[in-house]
Amino acid sequence: MALAVEALPRPLRPPPRLHALRVGYVPLVDAAPLLVAEAIGLFEAVGLRVTLSPESGWAAIRDKVSLGLLDGAHLLGPMPIALACGLGGLSARLSVACGLGANGNALTLSNALADAVAPEGASLTARAFGDALRASGRVPTIAVVFPFSSHNYLLRHWLASGGIDPDRDLRMTVVPPPQAAARLAEGAIDGFCAGAPWGSHAEALGCGRMVLGSGEIWPDHPEKVLAFAEAALERAPEAAIGCTAAVIAAARWIGEAGNRAELLRILTHAMPHLSGDELGAAIDGRVPGPALHFHDVTFPRRDAAAWWLAQMRRWGHVGADVAADEALAPYGSALWHAAAARVGEPEPSPASPPPEFSREILV
Known part of the structure; x- marks a missing residue:
């Protein structure tokens, strides 16, 4: 697997000492950038010891990242907003590092x-x-x-x-x-x-x-994100940047056609009870609608997050008294830009706009 690491743009040099991070994920195909970064040695290449922790569902991920049991996590796009607003009785301050996929x-x-x-x-x-x-x-x-x-x-x-x-x-x-x-x-x-x-x-x-x-x-809608708990980011900012750089590089690797067979091997190793045919369907476009893809959607878009917030208000999950700046605070681009610079990743073109709706009219 060293070839994949060597092929990445420089600088991607490990720091003098290895940092340790614990990152949670739910076993899904769109966790692929995390799984690939581990499997082909990208975390090690940036000087990290990353423990990927498979979790049973999104409530477990939410609880563990809120309580500091995880440094970072594979999260649903609206989850950092929900935690910033204290929905579900839990609150946490997170920073979204990058997107992990679109559609799916x-x-x-x-x-x-x-x-x-x-x-x-x-x-x-x-x-x-x-x-x-x-x-x-x-x-x-x-x-x-x-x-x-x-x-x-x-x-x-x-x-x-x-x-x-x-x-x-x-x-x-x-x-x-x-x-x-x-x-x-x-x-x-x-x-x-x-x-x-x-x-x-x-x-x-x-x-x-x-x-x-x-x-x-919503064609090519942003799906999951990688986010870090504020405490972990403050404790080891270089580790968070390095982890994000490795994940961006992994998304690029996934986008290369010659890596499909190895990608399915990695996914099957993580989810051995499922077949390669089941795991590859969304990536290959054998499902309704546009295929799940990764490389060009790593940039975390605040305008897309604002659509999630608008829907949360529409359905009564977030009140009008919650300021948008407070709810959308997890969505910034500084961490992504710092990480992308390490692997020579340009900022992608804007994604397709979200569907329009009237907040006053339910149906």
Whole structure:
């Protein structure tokens, strides 16, 4: 694996002594930049001993990063905002270092519900979904992975655009990503919106079908981020910069076509109970909507974070009394620029704008 490290732009030299960091992640395909940075030696190349800690779900990640048990974490994009606002009874000051992917989530429905609202091969619109629900008289149970998640806010926005009130016309619940397909197979839920590979896994189990990709709601939307706890950043700023540089370099490595087979080997090692076909589907574009990708989305965009905040206000999760500057404080670019300079990464072009909505009109 040394070749990948040697091929990176200089300077990428380790400091005189190794720093130790503990970084949490939820086993998902969009944790790939972290997993790759560890597997091909990029953390070592910047003088770090990084312990990657797999966690059972987003609540565990939130709790551990808030309590100082993790220095940094793979987080849902809205989570640093939620922690800055003290939502869910926990608060923490984080700094977002870089993005970890764009697109990648899918709405997966039970076979019966999928057949009712989106016959095989047909595109699914929010209006058609709403019409089918009203015709059936059903109130299905749909899970998202965390209350303050891109999944929840993108799905709510899409539902509302079709005249569906997610708090009235559906039963919305929370299920950690690794449990989503199993809960669907058990019949405990009628569908879920989760990141790859769990929609593909549900299809492999034969218990559901992916009918909508999150990239169809907001093309190339930012998904997960790498963020550091303020205490860890103050204690070892060079370590945070080096870790971010390694992750940016890993995202670049993932984007090189010749590395796909090795990427799948790395993902399979981290998630051995899943097949390479399931793990590669979102990256290869074998899911609804635009493919999950990494390299050109590492820059953390405050304007995109502002859309998450607007949705959080729209659905009553953040009050009008919370100042935007306070809520969006985790989103800055200084850490990314310092890290990107170490690996010669230019700032990418602006991403596609978020979908528009009226905050006053629910549906």
